[in-house]
Amino acid sequence: xxxxxxxxxxxxxxxxxxxxxxxxxxxxxxxxxxxxxxxxxxxxxxxxxxxxxxxxxxxxxxxxxxxxxxxxxxxxxxxxxxxxxxxxxxxxxxxxxxxxxxxxxxxxxxxxxxxxxxxxxxxxxxxxxxxxxxxxxxxxxxxxxxxxxxxxxxxxxxxxxxxxxxxxxxxxxxxxxxxxxxxxxxxxxxxxxxxxxxxxxxxxxxxxxxxxxxxxxxxxxxxxxxxxxxxxxxxxxxxxxxxxxxxxxxxxxxxxxxxxx
Amino acid sequence: xxxxxxxxxxxxxxxxxxxxxxxxxxxxxxxxxxxxxxxxxxxxxxxxxxxxxxxxxxxxxxxxxxxxxxxxxxxxxxxxxxxxxxxxxxxxxxxxxxxxxxxxxxxxxxxxxxxxxxxxxxxxxxxxxxxxxxxxxxxxxxxxxxxxxxxxxxxxxxxxxxxxxxxxxxxxxxxxxxxxxxxxxxxxxxxxxxxxxxxxxxxxxxxxxxxxxxxxxxxxxxxxxxxxxxxxxxxxxxxxxxxxxxxxxxxxxxxxxxxxxxxxxxx
Numbered sequence: 001x002x003x004x005x006x007x008x009x010x011x012x013x014x015x016x017x018x019x020x021x022x023x024x025x026x027x028x029x030x031x032x033x034x035x036x037x038x039x040x041x042x043x044x045x046x047x048x049x050x051x052x053x054x055x056x057x058x059x060x061x062x063x064x065x066x067x068x069x070x071x072x073x074x075x076x077x078x079x080x081x082x083x084x085x086x087x088x089x090x091x092x093x094x095x096x097x098x099x100x101x102x103x104x105x106x107x108x109x110x111x112x113x114x115x116x117x118x119x120x121x122x123x124x125x126x127x128x129x130x131x132x133x134x135x136x137x138x139x140x141x142x143x144x145x146x147x148x149x150x151x152x153x154x155x156x157x158x159x160x161x162x163x164x165x166x167x168x169x170x171x172x173x174x175x176x177x178x179x180x181x182x183x184x185x186x187x188x189x190x191x192x193x194x195x196x197x198x199x200x201x202x203x204x205x206x207x208x209x210x211x212x213x214x215x216x217x218x219x220x221x222x223x224x225x226x227x228x229x230x231x232x233x234x235x236x237x238x239x240x241x242x243x244x245x246x247x248x249x250x251x252x253x254x255x256x257x258x259x260x261x
Numbered sequence: 262x263x264x265x266x267x268x269x270x271x272x273x274x275x276x277x278x279x280x281x282x283x284x285x286x287x288x289x290x291x292x293x294x295x296x297x298x299x300x301x302x303x304x305x306x307x308x309x310x311x312x313x314x315x316x317x318x319x320x321x322x323x324x325x326x327x328x329x330x331x332x333x334x335x336x337x338x339x340x341x342x343x344x345x346x347x348x349x350x351x352x353x354x355x356x357x358x359x360x361x362x363x364x365x366x367x368x369x370x371x372x373x374x375x376x377x378x379x380x381x382x383x384x385x386x387x388x389x390x391x392x393x394x395x396x397x398x399x400x401x402x403x404x405x406x407x408x409x410x411x412x413x414x415x416x417x418x419x420x421x422x423x424x425x426x427x428x429x430x431x432x433x434x435x436x437x438x439x440x441x442x443x444x445x446x447x448x449x450x451x452x453x454x455x456x457x458x459x460x461x462x463x464x465x466x467x468x469x470x471x472x473x474x475x476x477x478x479x480x481x482x483x484x485x486x487x488x489x490x491x492x493x494x495x496x497x498x499x500x501x502x503x504x505x506x507x508x509x510x511x512x513x514x515x516x517x518x519x520x521x522x523x524x525x526x527x528x
Contacts, residue, residue, distance in 0.1 A: 158358075160354055160356050160358035161358055161360060163328055163352075163354070163358065164352070164354060164358040164360075164371070164422075165371075165375060166328060166346055167326055167327075167328060167346050167350075167351065167352040167372075168346065168351070168371070168372040168375040168376055168426060169345075169346045169347060169348060169375065169376060170375045171375075174374075174375055178371070178374065178375070179360070182360070182362050183360075183362070185362075256362075
């Protein structure tokens with residue numbers, strides 16, 4: 001175990017840590033389950049783990065669920081893929097060419113500072129309440145962290161690596177492909193990870209605002225119908241998706257860092 | 262002062278009234294790194310450049326490499342003016358400049374990939390890289406990443422990368438500057454052993470006086486403000502050189518001569 005000056009050494013290492021974390025989670029679930037039973041809180045408002053599971057089973061059995069999930073997933077996938085394509089390409093270009101950076105820095109920073117979700121009403125006016133507006137929100141939410149990190153990645157490339165490439169008569173294309181691209185890859189992946197959770201959030205909130213289908217739409221409906229168990233199951237589903245996708249990207253990132261340190 | 266030496270036949274590298282100027286970032290004016298330098302280097306000689314920091318020794322080397330554009334003057338290699346980097350020259354950098362995402366073998370392969378020698382397949386390049394990894398004594402470490410290696414081992418990779426493209430001229434920019442004294446001595450001896458095999462023209466920048474003498478056929482002594490050559494000393498010590506070389510009377514005399522030369526400029 002690594003020496004950590006901020007905390008006393010932990011006994012038992014990884015195993016001990018897993019044990020403690022598990023106890024916390026179990027304790028939380030136990031309180032959540034038994035507090036309504038003991039009459040401390042009202043299960044209508046707080047629900048219970050067993051009720052959420054039951055609601056989940058029922059949601060999955062009914063027909064509309066798969067449709068909602070596939071709508072949300074497609075919106076996310078399309079919007080986020082677009083965000084990766086544009087964010088990586090534009091970010092690398094901005095990092096590489098100062099002129100482009102001078103020209104586009106003010107608008108990008110303005111978009112960065114703007115709360116995108118506040119633009120939802122306009123986006124809906126432009127693109128309607130169908131999938132297009134959600135794809136747009138996923139794109140706008142995801143693209144900025146990807147772009148900014150890709151740009152930072154390129155600007156952080158060690159000048160001596162480029163000098164080494166040039167000393168071997170490298171062409172411009174090779175300087176880019178063999179130095180700048182691999183050197184900025186960890187930053188690019190980091191941007192993708194940060195953009196991912198924002199895009200997920202964007203899709204769900206956009207669906208909650210105005211939509212005809214999707215998991216966000218369902219959450220809104222369950223909320224208005226006061227079906228807490230059902231609502232919480234959907235929220236859980238979304239956070240599970242975000243967690244899984246983020247972990248996958250983080251695993252990729254860690255592999256790159258250990259290879260690249 | 263004209264510090265030019267005439268060597269027969271035509272010199273491998275010719276530097277003519279070279280001046281290198283760096284724009285100062287914010288302040289007005291510019292920094293003259295190298296002022297009106299003339300230098301001829303004969304084929305197959307090992308030349309070291311020694312001088313205090315800021316004397317323009319690295320600038321001089323990097324401009325011969327084609328990485329720094331001179332403000333005026335001319336550099337010729339084999340009689341042809343240097344317009345930029347070329348296959349006839351390879352550089353070993355002070356900070357190693359290894360790609361951290363590449364393994365040892367892939368770092369050595371880097372220059373080969375960029376130069377793409379005709380009629381060689383990817384497998385040929387790897388095979389050639391392997392030979393040079395072995396030459397610098399890193400056999401068994403082919404698949405390590407730079408961060409897993411010591412400073413000395415990293416610079417071995419840097420040297421192998423430069424040698425792998427089979428340049429006529431090896432340009433070394435304070436290659437052992439960041440290594441501890443003992444490793445530096447070892448690396449110097451090994452570099453000489455490798456150099457003795459094929460006697461490529463070598464230009465080696467250092468601020469270590471002993472290192473400069475130990476390696477060199479000729480020592481170029483530089484001074485600062487502005488960067489210029491003050492003296493060129495031919496080193497007449499037998500090769501191959503060993504640890505005993507540094508204890509010889511001759512060696513100590515050279516050391517004294519260079520110290521005086523450097524000290525004269527400072528006072």
